[in-house]
Amino acid sequence: MTAPLLKVEGLHVGFPSKAGVVQAVTDANFEIRPGEVLSVVGESGSGKSVTALAVMRLHPKSTQITGTIEFEGKNLLDLSEEEMRHIRGRDISMIFQDPMTALNPVFTVGDQIVEAIRTHRDITKEKAWARAVELLDMVGVPEPKRRAAQYPHEYSGGMRQRAMIAMAISNDPKLLIADEPTTALDVTVQAQVMEVLHDVQEATGSAMMLITHDLGLVAGSADRMQVMYASRLFETGDLDDIFYDSRNPYTRALLNSIPSLEGPKSALEPIPGNPPSLLRPPSGCPFRPRCSMAIDECKEKTPELLTIEGAHASRCHRVGDFEPMSAGATS
Ligand SMILES: Nc1ncnc2c1ncn2[C@@H]1O[C@H](COP(=O)(O)OP(=O)(O)OP(=O)(O)O)[C@@H](O)[C@H]1O
Ligand code: SF4
Numbered sequence: 310m311t312a313p314l315l316k317v318e319g320l321h322v323g324f325p326s327k328a329g330v331v332q333a334v335t336d337a338n339f340e341i342r343p344g345e346v347l348s349v350v351g352e353s354g355s356g357k358s359v360t361a362l363a364v365m366r367l368h369p370k371s372t373q374i375t376g377t378i379e380f381e382g383k384n385l386l387d388l389s390e391e392e393m394r395h396i397r398g399r400d401i402s403m404i405f406q407d408p409m410t411a412l413n414p415v416f417t418v419g420d421q422i423v424e425a426i427r428t429h430r431d432i433t434k435e436k437a438w439a440r441a442v443e444l445l446d447m448v449g450v451p452e453p454k455r456r457a458a459q460y461p462h463e464y465s466g467g468m469r470q471r472a473m474i475a476m477a478i479s480n481d482p483k484l485l486i487a488d489e490p491t492t493a494l495d496v497t498v499q500a501q502v503m504e505v506l507h508d509v510q511e512a513t514g515s516a517m518m519l520i521t522h523d524l525g526l527v528a529g530s531a532d533r534m535q536v537m538y539a540s541r542l543f544e545t546g547d548l549d550d551i552f553y554d555s556r557n558p559y560t561r562a563l564l565n566s567i568p569s570l571e572g573p574k575s576a577l578e579p580i581p582g583n584p585p586s587l588l589r590p591p592s593g594c595p596f597r598p599r600c601s602m603a604i605d606e607c608k609e610k611t612p613e614l615l616t617i618e619g620a621h622a623s624r625c626h627r628v629g630d631f632e633p634m635s636a637g638a639t640s
């Protein structure tokens with residue numbers, strides 16, 4: 310098997326506050342291999358973005374962070390800020406939910422892509438500009454020559470996100486992190502931007518960590534999935550493991566909360582209750598207050614992430630007690 314491109318081991322991320330430490334990521338272990346698409350899903354606040362920002366080393370200075378984040382065998386947490394700057398935007402680049410936070414309103418889109426290229430490569434402005442136009446064309450920005458000379462506010466939301474994607478791939482990164490890249494867009498534009506992202510990933514062969522809380526979005530575009538809940542990985546596996554053989558009540562509830570892939574839209578059932586506080590997590594399984602399968606043991610003991618088979622693992626005391634799932638549906 311190829312060596313992993315990214316290997317995260319025992320990652321803990323905590324944010325100190327007056328009231329105590331907000332434990333945003335607890336003991337995360339995962340890998341991404343070259344060219345692989347890993348999707349990270351979970352409700353709001355489960356630690357998806359914090360995990361991604363830790364990989365980019367973009368967390369605030371005061372953050373308590375332990376574990377290792379190996380990229381091509383190097384622990385990113387040991388690198389100096391200077392060394393990290395060489396990696397960020399070149400080997401690993403990130404697409405954010407809101408492109409306006411990443412695009413600078415006072416420079417043209419073309420200039421920003423040129424800047425992104427020239428930060429890491431010694432090429433002339435003219436060549437970089439030609440490359441920027443090519444990249445905009447590749448992500449489906451119409452009339453790319455003219456559009457390159459425009460400012461971000463002259464772009465629609467969907468076009469801005471395409472421009473962000475163009476910028477993110479401008480140095481052929483080995484790993485692309487997309488954090489909810491389409492949530493700010495309306496539904497039809499979401500689908501188009503996802504398609505662009507998917508095509509770009511295939512064309513460049515880069516690996517991708519795709520963060521979303523929309524499980525439907527993942528269905529066609531990931532190799533592997535990991536489900537996060539209350540700072541922890543709750544289930545990981547190949548797409549089929551998660552969609553057709555999930556061994557985790559949280560994942561199953563999450564699948565139930567999206568319109569069924571095949572069935573009627575009325576199947577939508579939001580998960581009742583809220584995730585626990587990350588400041589003072591309850592003892593036992595963090596999903597227990599919302600879990601229809603909870604037993605006494607769940608109150609006392611936090612479940613470990615147990616391997617079921619191959620890449621499939623689940624954090625649940627009752628991994629052995631699940632009924633088979635019907636296609637796309639849940640228990
Ligand atoms: N800089 C920070 N300081 C303090 N707490 C933070 C900080 N960043 C994130 N958190 C907290 O860490 C937890 C995990 O946040 P994170 O942004 O990773 O959630 P998420 O899974 O990305 O959610 P969403 O789907 O809403 O984007 C949340 O409780 C959040 O409030
Ligand atoms: S460990 Fe218990 S509470 Fe947690 S998900 Fe499994 S059955 Fe539910």
Ligand SMILES: [Mg+2]
Pocket residue numbers: 357358359488489
């Ligand atoms: Mg987030």
